[in-house]
Amino acid sequence: MKTIVLYSSRTGNTKKVAQAVAGALPAGTPCLPVAEAPSDIEAYDLVFLGYWVDRGTANAEAKQFLEGLRPHHVALFATLGADPKSAHAQQSLDEGARILPEGTDVVGTFICQGAVDPKIIEMMYKQFPAGHPHGRTPERDARHAEAAKHPDEADLKEAAEFAAAVLQRLEGGGQ
Template sequence: MKSLILYSSLTGNTKKIAQSIYDTMQGEKEIKNISEVTDNNVDYEKYDIIFLGYWVDKGICDKNSKLVFENIHNKKLALFGTMGANTKGNYGINIMDKVKDVFSKDNEIVGSFICQGKIAEGLKVKYEEMLKLHPENEHIREQLKGHEESQSHPDEQDVSEAVRFTKDIMAKVSDM
């Protein structure tokens, strides 16, 4: 089985998960940053499974990922992402569903995984400035609290879950 891992990473979170997926895989495999991908330099047809990694930006995958994802057709796909907010509960599920909608319906999405990652320091500064202007805004306070909580992610538990996700997907695809 030949596998490809494509990922986009702003702060290193998605890259860390992509590397753990790559290290877990057996067989012929490649890993590439989405920034290296152009329309004609990746032959998706030669892969049995493609793992696609993204970081969450405004409730959906980042724009560079989206541009690549929209051009993949007739493939088995496994999706993985990272985001600064806590991924447990409906919020994480809703984001994964939105990302699935980016892909052409001729693809088969065989699984999705999302975990928390560090929030970029620049975003913390932005929220601190916003809080100065709107000290009563509870949403901004929650975002700042989330920034602090995110700084240890992706942690060993997140990596362990990504490894389990990879093993499950590879077993599922080899049974198909």
């Protein structure tokens, strides 16, 4: 099965996850930024596509790519500053999948926490007053501090296991 890993990364979080995904796939599997995607993307049987969550969906660069992606099988992975087990995280994956053209087969999804770009944090704190859901609070500061620890080794291991399971399932070795 011809496979490729593509990603869009602002802070390096999604790139780290993409590399973990690629490391679990057959040797020589390309792992590239979306901007460097080959023009013959339709030649791949399986595309792993990673993005960083921006406003509850794929970031603009990844979104544009997803809109035009037409391979048979796509596995999505993402990073976000919020709790990866939250409803927001699941909605962010669902929104990413909704971007894909009709008929695209989403064969798996994975999401993990990642550090938030300090420039985004600063912008949000300037834009939103205290008391606003995105304004500065001790709880929000604590969430950003926790997110800054990710993706960690456990996250990367889970990403690799996700990739191996998707490939095994598609090749007929698992349910």
